[in-house]
Amino acid sequence: MSTPRNINTPSASKSRRLSNQNLAESPFRQAARVPSNGSPSTRMSFSSNGVNSRRSSFDVDSNARLLAATNMDNNVAISESPFSTRGNTPPGSFQQASSINDSRAPSVYSMRVDNPDPEVVRVVGRHLVRDSDVDPSLADNDGQFDSLKLQGGDITRQLYKWQRDHETDSISRGRSKSFDLPREGGEDEGLNIQNIKVPGGMRRSFLSAKAQAQPQTGPPTFLTRNFIEFLSIYGHFAGEELEEEEEDEYSENAVEEEGHPDENTALLGPSHKAKRPATGKATATKAVLLLLKSFVGTGVLFLPKAYYNGGILFSSLVLIFVSALSYWCFLLLIRARISVGVSSFGDIGGVLYGEAMRKVILFSIVLSQIGFAAAYIVFTSENLQALILALTKQKTLINIETLIFLQLIIFLPLSMVRNIAKLSGTALIADFFILLGLLYLYYWGGLTIATHGISDVKLFNPKDWTLFIGTAIFTFEGIGLIIPIQESMKKPKQFGPVLAGVMIGITLIFVSMGALCYAAYGSNVKTVVILNLPQDSKFVNGVQLLYSLAILLSTPLQLFPAIRILENGLFVRSGKHNPTIKWQKNVFRFVLVFFTALVAWGGADDLDKFVALIGSFACIPLVYIYPPLLHLKSVAQTNLSKLSDILLIVFGTGCMVYTTFGTVSSWIGSS
Numbered sequence: 001m002s003t004p005r006n007i008n009t010p011s012a013s014k015s016r017r018l019s020n021q022n023l024a025e026s027p028f029r030q031a032a033r034v035p036s037n038g039s040p041s042t043r044m045s046f047s048s049n050g051v052n053s054r055r056s057s058f059d060v061d062s063n064a065r066l067l068a069a070t071n072m073d074n075n076v077a078i079s080e081s082p083f084s085t086r087g088n089t090p091p092g093s094f095q096q097a098s099s100i101n102d103s104r105a106p107s108v109y110s111m112r113v114d115n116p117d118p119e120v121v122r123v124v125g126r127h128l129v130r131d132s133d134v135d136p137s138l139a140d141n142d143g144q145f146d147s148l149k150l151q152g153g154d155i156t157r158q159l160y161k162w163q164r165d166h167e168t169d170s171i172s173r174g175r176s177k178s179f180d181l182p183r184e185g186g187e188d189e190g191l192n193i194q195n196i197k198v199p200g201g202m203r204r205s206f207l208s209a210k211a212q213a214q215p216q217t218g219p220p221t222f223l224t225r226n227f228i229e230f231l232s233i234y235g236h237f238a239g240e241e242l243e244e245e246e247e248d249e250y251s252e253n254a255v256e257e258e259g260h261p262d263e264n265t266a267l268l269g270p271s272h273k274a275k276r277p278a279t280g281k282a283t284a285t286k287a288v289l290l291l292l293k294s295f296v297g298t299g300v301l302f303l304p305k306a307y308y309n310g311g312i313l314f315s316s317l318v319l320i321f322v323s324a325l326s327y328w329c330f331l332l333l334i335r336a337r338i339s340v341g342v343s344s345f346g347d348i349g350g351v352l353y354g355e356a357m358r359k360v361i362l363f364s365i366v367l368s369q370i371g372f373a374a375a376y377i378v379f380t381s382e383n384l385q386a387l388i389l390a391l392t393k394q395k396t397l398i399n400i401e402t403l404i405f406l407q408l409i410i411f412l413p414l415s416m417v418r419n420i421a422k423l424s425g426t427a428l429i430a431d432f433f434i435l436l437g438l439l440y441l442y443y444w445g446g447l448t449i450a451t452h453g454i455s456d457v458k459l460f461n462p463k464d465w466t467l468f469i470g471t472a473i474f475t476f477e478g479i480g481l482i483i484p485i486q487e488s489m490k491k492p493k494q495f496g497p498v499l500a501g502v503m504i505g506i507t508l509i510f511v512s513m514g515a516l517c518y519a520a521y522g523s524n525v526k527t528v529v530i531l532n533l534p535q536d537s538k539f540v541n542g543v544q545l546l547y548s549l550a551i552l553l554s555t556p557l558q559l560f561p562a563i564r565i566l567e568n569g570l571f572v573r574s575g576k577h578n579p580t581i582k583w584q585k586n587v588f589r590f591v592l593v594f595f596t597a598l599v600a601w602g603g604a605d606d607l608d609k610f611v612a613l614i615g616s617f618a619c620i621p622l623v624y625i626y627p628p629l630l631h632l633k634s635v636a637q638t639n640l641s642k643l644s645d646i647l648l649i650v651f652g653t654g655c656m657v658y659t660t661f662g663t664v665s666s667w668i669g670s671s
Contacts, residue, residue, distance in 0.1 A: 290488075299474050305471075309608065312459060314465060322476055332630070337483055346359075365562070371599070378604050407552065433547055437530065437543055441529065449516070469612075472615070479627075530543070632649070
């Protein structure tokens with residue numbers, strides 16, 4: 001009987017090493033331990049997707065002496081690959097070995113992978129297969145060594161490329177590293193036949209050729225970029241996910257947008273849908289612009305009439321108080337969001353108080369947005385009526401109700417838009433027209449006072465002062481965009497000072513506009529102050545037309561959050577692949593737009609009271625009741641903090657009830 005062969009004998013191991021010297025030895029050393037003056041070593045390992053690479057001997061002492069002579073940063077391990085493409089570490093990258101004990105002292109040796117020391121490049125090269133060590137069968141058609149033909153060559157190709165590139169850089173160190181041109185015939189060339197012949201080469205070649213064929217488009221302009229970002233944030237109104245995917249649209253630019261194609265890139269691109277903007281990218285300046293676009297709208301044009309209702313002194317003081325109180329409540333909401341850990345205004349209430357609270361908050365958001373849209377419709381109708389009278393020399397009078405329903409011709413198609421980014425053009429035009437109108441109002445108000453002096457004004461109006469409170473809150477209502485803008489900032493801790501600066505700025509705008517125009521026109525001030533401008537001026541007519549178009553184009557944007565919140569609650573399934581559900585949603589949108597027009601028709605006779613009612617009943621809870629209520633349960637720990645939240649809740653509730661009752665009573669009395 002023959003003796004069983006012991007495969008672990010020294011002779012057998014030696015035989016395997018000799019017979020596989022060229023190919024069986026790994027093209028890299030799986031672990032290289034470099035002692036640091038007798039301290040525990042730092043381990044450099046190479047990830048190969050679970051493939052256990054064979055180890056080869058390594059002269060630790062000689063290489064340690066070589067590394068010790070180099071000038072490298074301390075306490076930095078080789079932990080990041082220069083070849084990573086999309087955040088995950090692909091095969092062929094350096095990773096910190098998982099077996100390193102945290103209690104070890106850090107090595108004095110380190111390196112920068114993107115710009116390593118030349119000596120480190122040379123040491124790494126010792127672990128790789130050299131041209132002189134390879135079998136002729138591993139050479140390409142030109143007789144050059146091809147690492148892709150090694151066992152597992154597709155996995156290690158990036159390591160060889162890294163070593164070769166930096167070895168070349170060390171030779172020509174004087175060349176600027178900011179100047180980079182692709183080498184002809186290099187491994188990055190997608191149509192190189194040698195790259196196509198290796199495993200996975202056809203796939204890489206296809207993706208590379210496809211990316212190169214795409215037209216190179218320049219970056220968006222400053223204005224376009226900021227307005228698209230604003231609309232993208234608006235698609236997450238109050239933190240809700242309101243954006244809806246359009247039909248399946250394969251974007252030919254998908255590969256280009258994802259980055260340079262490689263073996264990790266999918267052959268078939270995904271359907272392109274609107275994505276939430278990456279968090280942590282917006283600077284403080286960009287946040288200021290977004291906040292300004294959030295707060296400055298049509299509300300400022302209602303303030304002169306509101307000043308008449310409250311009195312110039314009372315209105316100015318209350319407006320400053322409302323600004324400060326709104327700022328504090330905005331901060332309470334942000335603190336509650338951070339504490340709870342969810343981004344949606346409604347979800348914060350759901351986590352803290354249950355599903356009923358979430359529905360109440362969403363209902364208030366829907367109610368306020370429908371109210372804003374209805375007020376916009378009435379505002380546009382009154383401006384268009386005055387414009388038509390001026391252009392026809394008082395011969396043609398179209399009633400407000402007719403103009404309200406004529407606007408549906410524009411609202412209905414725009415309300416069917418699912419992708420809010422497609423409204424970027426209308427939003428850009430609208431904000432430009434609003435800015436132009438404000439500048440002209442400042443000019444004409446100042447000119448009127450300089451020419452005719454200050455008109456009849458009151459410091460306090462005891463009869464209609466409650467109407468001013470609702471209008472002031474309507475003007476400052478922008479809480480729906482507080483959460484998404486804060487999330488989008490690169491440094492969220494700066495949001496408090498940024499918001500404070502914006503609130504001070506818009507308060508100055510609102511107070512100056514209201515006081516200036518009220519002082520200019522006195523008791524003759526119109527509900528929409530732009531109607532006080534001389535109607536026989538062609539320039540004034542142009543401003544009226546532009547402002548009307550601005551608000552007309554902004555109305556679908558105001559309705560968008562209400563439509564999407566209601567759709568998310570009523571329709572469980574998406575209509576993306578189901579035409580029946582999609583048409584049901586279309587009918588629902590049509591009904592909601594028509595309902596908004598009916599609300600506008602009901603409030604058309606007294607627009608100032610209608611705006612005050614929206615501010616009192618819909619906006620006060622969103623700003624002065626819900627944020628302290630959420631803060632009370634999630635953040636407040638001290639008795640003082642709890643007491644301030646409770647007092648704010650009581651104040652908000654009392655203010656809502658009293659001003660709503662006063663507005664309704666005034667409306668009924670005037671009719």
